[in-house]
Amino acid sequence: MDQLRQSLLDAPIIEKGDYEYFVHPISDGVPMLEPGLLREIVIRIIRKANIEDVDKIVTPAAMGIHISTAVSLMTDIPLVVIRKREYGLDGEVALSQQTGYSDNEMYINDVTEGDRVLVLDDVLSTGGTMKAVLGALDGIGADVADVVAVIKKAGPNKLDDSPYEVKTLINVTVEDGEVVIVDEHGDG
Structure with missing residues (x-):
């Protein structure tokens, strides 16, 4: 039950300018994602997250989708993907995403006032995407059960x-040039 730790220690490092960046199947889709690693992550999320009475799982595209799909399958909680494309559907809410890498518009559909949601994502780095998502969910009137x-x-x-x-x-x-584990069990 420690594939996540080992996969991070084994992750290749690339340099983008002055920034050292690890390449990982959860955050990048490469190297190949082994089912056992995904299974371990899903089990750990389900154990750690407050999923009681959650109506919807909400995840920003794209790298949260595989994790959130697997959690949805294991919990029978429907999945809402926040997209970078506007569809113009009734109730669609736009949000501005600012990360360390880019500024984008994103769009939430199918979350309404009073929905109890679990927000899932692959990586928390600058916090820009997550802050925008949580602000938009708050504006909708959703109840964020956990993040x-x-x-x-x-x-x-x-x-x-x-x-x-x-x-x-x-x-x-x-x-x-190496991934260093700061906290093996994460926060919370």
Whole structure:
């Protein structure tokens, strides 16, 4: 039950400018995602998250989709994917996503006032996407039961001074070309 830890320690590191970046099946879709790793992550999310009376799982596209789909299958909780494409459906809500990499518009459909939601994502890094998602859900009037990210990159993020607590499964940093485990059991 420690494939996540080992897969991070084995993750290739690439350099983008001055930034060292780990490449991982959960955050990048490469290297190949082994079913056992996905299963371990899903089990750990289900054990850690408050899923009681949750109406919907909400995840931003794209890398939260595989994790959230697996959690949905295991819990029978419907899945809402926040998309980068506008569909113009009734009740669609736009949000501005600002990350360390880009600024984008994203769109939420099928979440309404009073819905109890579990927010899932692959990685918490700058916190920009998660802050935008949580702000939009708050604006809709949804009840956020819990927020879980599989991997947290250590360091400050945009949620530090917010009322939201993000539970994580493992916290890491990259130092001298290697992934370093900061907290083996994550937050929360």
